[in-house]
């Protein structure tokens with residue numbers, strides 16, 4: 001990795017983001033332990049079988065949803081925390097240092113992106129596993145499918161990094177990178193609701209535009225739902241959100257490389 | 266093979282509407298040989314930094330041909346044996362000094378053992394061994410400059426590009442850096458040195474290119490640039506008289522504090538002037554050929570270019 005992954009790691013530790021991850025993980029573990037003791041008292045009450053099964057489902061959902069929420073907080077932190085890394089690497093006086101080394105532009109950017117993904121993805125997965133371990137031990141139940149939630153966060157990171165990366169390369173600005181990610185997040189939250197709007201506003205142009213936007217833009221929330229289905233070992237009806245999102249990320253990465261290769265520093 | 270060859274390079278920066286396009290380099294041609302310290306001189310904004318960045322592939326030339334180690338700067342391989350100390354650098358400040366050397370070394374494809382050996386050599390060389398484990402953000406300008414020089418040398422480069430290397434460095438440090446440059450040269454390596462400090466370039470460089478407004482005004486050895494041909498200073502009791510020197514011999518250019526300055530057509534003229542002065546019973550104490558500092562030569566060259574036609578420099582009364 002030509003040293004850039006380790007550099008990203010050093011950078012993370014230096015910027016204390018590592019400790020934010022640790023703090024959030026510890027907090028979550030405390031919440032899990034606290035709620036586990038409540039659930040245990042429920043169980044101890046010798047509930048009839050049907051109630052006990054209800055509790056089991058509840059815990060199951062709790063395990064998957066809870067872990068999912070925790071992971072999405074980590075992903076959010078990682079995206080906010082890393083949006084400035086590429087602009088900083090390419091800032092005046094620093095870009096010259098990185099670019100004077102015998103690495104092609106493509107190699108440099110890919111190394112940095114992969115480094116970011118490996119470091120922050122790795123951290124998220126480790127934190128997720130620790131949290132999951134505590135959940136499993138305190139509730140005494142485990143489903144292998146829950147691991148799909150970890151895959152989901154890795155995919156989500158790759159998608160968000162593709163957006164902050166591209167805007168970071170083009171604008172060289174942390175603020176723009178974060179804003180772009182935020183706008184995409186709003187759009188992807190609202191666009192699935194576009195059919196409701198189509199019933200109120202009768203405009204062919206508007207509905208078509210919204211449709212196109214929906215299919216083009218990434219859908220991390222829907223992808224998460226999809227992975228939650230997998231985690232529950234349920235059939236996934238429609239894979240479109242996953243592949244269209246991955247396609248979007250791929251295009252973003254290609255565009256970042258294209259712009260980066262053409263810029264002067 | 267030339268280490269660096271630049272032919273008719275043009276670099277135009279397309280900026281916003283207000284300032285229009287800036288021609289930072291205009292038909293620049295030069296080449297750097299092996300084991301040569303090549304100085305780039307020029308006023309601020311002359312295009313020195315731009316030229317260096319073009320060589321390193323950080324900025325791309327608008328047109329013209331550039332090769333470094335025989336390769337195009339677009340090819341990462343051209344930088345395999347090149348080191349660079351950027352101007353106004355801001356090295357990743359989450360790193361320590363040694364951390365910067367490690368990162369630079371790994372980006373050059375060196376193994377940990379190689380990096381360790383090389384860092385142990387370089388840190389004392391640039392006088393940073395005591396500060397190696399301090400974060401760069403705590404460094405002074407001069408310290409950052411020294412560690413920057415070390416990172417530029419980490420891969421034992423055959424060409425070292427230094428952009429204003431003594432900027433912010435104390436006087437002792439300046440001399441140390443000069444010594445480092447001499448050592449690099451003795452090892453048969455080339456140095457491209459950008460500086461606006463003429464005396465510094467004068468003391469180390471073999472050849473100099475003078476740049477102004479994006480054009481190369483002159484490429485020459487420091488020796489040639491600083492010796493003004495056939496100008497002599499006569500230390501003699503002349504007072505503020507102008508001597509009637511025959512035009513075929515030369516002319517008196519100026520009256521100086523201790524005598525006069527003359528411009529001659531040939532070296533034999535010296536004897537002639539001495540005879541003239543002796544006939545008039547004027548005491549002569551010394552005759553010295555006039556040597557300009559690079560600074561004078563530089564200023565005159567730049568001035569020449571600024572005034573259209575530019576031939577009236579040097580000559581005053583006749």
Ligand SMILES: Nc1ncnc2c1ncn2[C@@H]1O[C@H](COP(=O)(O)OP(=O)(O)O)[C@@H](O)[C@H]1O
Pocket residue numbers: 265278279280287288289307308309310311312313314315316
């Ligand atoms: N990135 C850039 N964008 C636009 N103009 C630039 C850029 N870099 C340099 N210039 C312009 O190019 C000219 C040469 O600059 P530079 O190479 O830094 O000169 P020097 O190093 O000799 O002081 C200047 O007029 C400067 O304003």
Ligand SMILES: [Mg+2]
Pocket residue numbers: 313314315352428
């Ligand atoms: Mg400069």
